[in-house]
Amino acid sequence: MDTLPTIWFIAIAVLWTGYLLLEGFDLGVGMLLLTGTRKDEERRLMLNTIGPVWDGNEVWLITAGAATFAAFPLWYSSLFSALYLPLTVVLLSLIFRAVAIEYRGKGHTDRWRRWWDRALGLGSFGAAFGVGAALGLTTTGLPLDANGDRVGGAFAWLTPYAVLGGLAVVGFCLVHASTFLALKTTGPVRERARRLVVRWSPLALLPIVAWVLVIQFRSGTVATWALVVVAAAAAIGGWLSARAGREGLAFAGIALFLVAGTASIFAAVYPVVLPSTLDGAWDLTVATAASGEYTLGVMSVVACIGLPLVLLYQGWTYWVFRKRIGTGQLPPQHRVMPAAATRPAPVPQRTRR
Amino acid sequence: MDPLEIARWQFGITTVYHFVMVPLTLGLGMLLAYMQIRWVRTGDERWLRMTKFWGKLYLINFIMGVATGLVQEFQFGMAWSEYSRFVGDVFGAPLAMEGLLAFFVESTFLGLWIFGWGRLPKRLHLATLCIAVAGSVVSAYFIVVANSWMQHPVGVDLVDGRPVMTDVWAVLTNNTALVAYAHTLLGAVAVGAAFLVGISWYHLWQRRRDGIDTVDARGRVVVGEEPSIRGRDRTDHGVWLSGLRIGAVVAILGFGGVAITGDAQAKLMFDQQPLKMAAAEAACHDGTGFSVLAVGPLGGKDCDLVVNVIEIPGLLSFLAHGDFDTDVKGVNTLIPEYEKAYGTALPDDPKYGARAGQTIDYLPVMEVTYWGFRLMIGFGILAAGAAVLALWLTRKGTVPRSKPLMWAAVASILAPFAANITGWVFTEMGRQPFVVVPNPNASGTDGVFMFTAAAVSPGVSGGEIVFSLVALGLVYGVLLAVETVLLVRFVRGGVAAAMPDVGAPRDHDPDDQDTPDPDGADDVLAFAY
Numbered sequence: 020m021d022t023l024p025t026i027w028f029i030a031i032a033v034l035w036t037g038y039l040l041l042e043g044f045d046l047g048v049g050m051l052l053l054t055g056t057r058k059d060e061e062r063r064l065m066l067n068t069i070g071p072v073w074d075g076n077e078v079w080l081i082t083a084g085a086a087t088f089a090a091f092p093l094w095y096s097s098l099f100s101a102l103y104l105p106l107t108v109v110l111l112s113l114i115f116r117a118v119a120i121e122y123r124g125k126g127h128t129d130r131w132r133r134w135w136d137r138a139l140g141l142g143s144f145g146a147a148f149g150v151g152a153a154l155g156l157t158t159t160g161l162p163l164d165a166n167g168d169r170v171g172g173a174f175a176w177l178t179p180y181a182v183l184g185g186l187a188v189v190g191f192c193l194v195h196a197s198t199f200l201a202l203k204t205t206g207p208v209r210e211r212a213r214r215l216v217v218r219w220s221p222l223a224l225l226p227i228v229a230w231v232l233v234i235q236f237r238s239g240t241v242a243t244w245a246l247v248v249v250a251a252a253a254a255i256g257g258w259l260s261a262r263a264g265r266e267g268l269a270f271a272g273i274a275l276f277l278v279a280g281t282a283s284i285f286a287a288v289y290p291v292v293l294p295s296t297l298d299g300a301w302d303l304t305v306a307t308a309a310s311g312e313y314t315l316g317v318m319s320v321v322a323c324i325g326l327p328l329v330l331l332y333q334g335w336t337y338w339v340f341r342k343r344i345g346t347g348q349l350p351p352q353h354r355v356m357p358a359a360a361t362r363p364a365p366v367p368q369r370t371r372r
Numbered sequence: 373m374d375p376l377e378i379a380r381w382q383f384g385i386t387t388v389y390h391f392v393m394v395p396l397t398l399g400l401g402m403l404l405a406y407m408q409i410r411w412v413r414t415g416d417e418r419w420l421r422m423t424k425f426w427g428k429l430y431l432i433n434f435i436m437g438v439a440t441g442l443v444q445e446f447q448f449g450m451a452w453s454e455y456s457r458f459v460g461d462v463f464g465a466p467l468a469m470e471g472l473l474a475f476f477v478e479s480t481f482l483g484l485w486i487f488g489w490g491r492l493p494k495r496l497h498l499a500t501l502c503i504a505v506a507g508s509v510v511s512a513y514f515i516v517v518a519n520s521w522m523q524h525p526v527g528v529d530l531v532d533g534r535p536v537m538t539d540v541w542a543v544l545t546n547n548t549a550l551v552a553y554a555h556t557l558l559g560a561v562a563v564g565a566a567f568l569v570g571i572s573w574y575h576l577w578q579r580r581r582d583g584i585d586t587v588d589a590r591g592r593v594v595v596g597e598e599p600s601i602r603g604r605d606r607t608d609h610g611v612w613l614s615g616l617r618i619g620a621v622v623a624i625l626g627f628g629g630v631a632i633t634g635d636a637q638a639k640l641m642f643d644q645q646p647l648k649m650a651a652a653e654a655a656c657h658d659g660t661g662f663s664v665l666a667v668g669p670l671g672g673k674d675c676d677l678v679v680n681v682i683e684i685p686g687l688l689s690f691l692a693h694g695d696f697d698t699d700v701k702g703v704n705t706l707i708p709e710y711e712k713a714y715g716t717a718l719p720d721d722p723k724y725g726a727r728a729g730q731t732i733d734y735l736p737v738m739e740v741t742y743w744g745f746r747l748m749i750g751f752g753i754l755a756a757g758a759a760v761l762a763l764w765l766t767r768k769g770t771v772p773r774s775k776p777l778m779w780a781a782v783a784s785i786l787a788p789f790a791a792n793i794t795g796w797v798f799t800e801m802g803r804q805p806f807v808v809v810p811n812p813n814a815s816g817t818d819g820v821f822m823f824t825a826a827a828v829s830p831g832v833s834g835g836e837i838v839f840s841l842v843a844l845g846l847v848y849g850v851l852l853a854v855e856t857v858l859l860v861r862f863v864r865g866g867v868a869a870a871m872p873d874v875g876a877p878r879d880h881d882p883d884d885q886d887t888p889d890p891d892g893a894d895d896v897l898a899f900a901y
Contacts, residue, residue, distance in 0.1 A: 082476065088463075091460075095456060096454070100832050102450075104836055110844075111847055123901060169831040321469050325473050348897050350897055353872045358865055358867075363583070
């Protein structure tokens, strides 16, 4: 009986897709801070487009990880231990990014902000590349032994597929963030973001397209190829919309491209969740890596309650913050001064205690 | 380099660090929700200022908890893959529930609260904070459930050598978890409350130092104002006095609760992990006495060299069983029992790698358990005493002008943090050599235990873990410094640091100031990063 493990494989695929879809523009905006503009107020504007939502988006990663742990402990253990170094980089990157978002505006010097901008940009890049490498490898394979442990040393994961996966997610995040900024801002940032989509998206999306095609040529079926066609149509439609200045459609097109693209990947690799490049008999599959029937049943109930609610209140958040913002709307930043007199008042003898 | 030792250091360091930020988030969050509720209900400016000021400190700290929490979740798979394989069926579930049911709520609604000032109606805005704080409180529950399963596994059957969950309610209502959760949450409340006391004290002292507040002949406060310093008006005095009093009262209640739940937890532990408690007492022989001071080589292999200098007869029995004459088993009795039940050497199994055949040392590091236990209680009593003293010294409406006393009040912020840390170090190191402690008294869980030596990732090299430990250690060190600098800066700035327009004349009724303007598309945002 593989029904429940299959449902949970779909659930994990949904969580990863949700992560890339939502955090994709957060990470992309972070990277664009490095190159997008030299003006501090424009950087601040870009940061504030993701300000209210980025933290909620990051939870998709936490939940994807925890759900993999709960539903497929062997997948979780083998993948995470095999990718020890790249995941360490992901963690450090996400730490820097989170702290940079919160702390950037809390200092008043240019130097302070420049350093946090770098932390934010490089952190976003490291997280996108590392997560991409991990996803690239879980769909193409790692040198695992019969116990699911990595052989070949600390860098055995460093293959062309790791680089391809990393570039795929980085490239996608950049395009996704550009359509997002074009949709959420006014003024020069909006114009620049739109031009970025039109000019650079064909190149930036190349790695993710290559990743999709590699998976399809390895284990594609008619159904998964159909998804590829949908993804291609969405990407082209998104690009044409961006060129026509229809920002909402452009964003929707790129978003649909991602959903169809990741769906085609996960559907094509099913039922293998983590192939071993050493021996096909050691592949981890939905059946061999899954938790027991009871645990999956319990988790299904939890997910059926939790996930719709998440979609509901996160959707509401996007509704609350639906308006475009411009640099003119940013409140002035102020310098925090100690609330104290420069010299203490003299102590009247009578009242001294 | 033995990956096991490095991985243990890494887990210990990253967890302790994470749990510096988390109790403050939990405790201060609840107090913050209370402040905003008071503001919405009374419309009193004082509560708005308190919400803004403490909210700013809350966020500076919150982000560090978020950033370091992810490390915890990834670390199980990265460094402890054998552990994750062994327990995944039951241990992953509470973590996934935490994400789905609690952390999503917390993060999403906190974003709404931060950016919702001036954009959401007042009551809805208050609701977003309350929901976010509730999310953090529920989040803590699931994490304690996961940890308590390691301390006392329940609700599982052993199938093919791995525990398989059979009863999720047993896991969620594990008595170890319920008591530990109450203890942890109250400890967090005490942390938040002591934070309020120390910082409010500083500001009341600063107002006196600057000659704004004075005292009359009977020692009662005469509240003043100083227009040249932003925010130092008459309301400002109320902000800090209320903060101090709420903090002190909540701290006293919190510590009372910590003591009661701690006692309940100790009674459970004497039953569930007797060796941990015997080691906490340096109790070598069966007996009834509670050790106040022990000397001798606590870390030595020969427990008999430890001499209890001061001992209160009967007290240990009372703590463990509720009477004064039932003997509590000592280390020398318990270790042979453990050896009989779980072997004297690690089995010759591939999962132990080079460690197979090693002698198992069932006695936890006794310096750590003995002193960790005492420091936890000592810091708790110290902090509770400081709160009582703070209430007494401020009974006439302000603090004494003494600078050393002000510094003592600020330093007392650290005591509950220290109590939290020593408590967790005690309980986690006290469970060694097990990572999953065998449950001595439940049916169906026979064989459900795991030695820490078997838990580490077999494929990961010591070098890799050294790299992550050094990298995380450096980053954590730098970020702790940055967080401290920012907290100090915003604390010293007072209310004006969080509310630049404090004291400025409002051009409309303050009750309406946070109602959104329907045509406000081009308005300046109330908050932006």
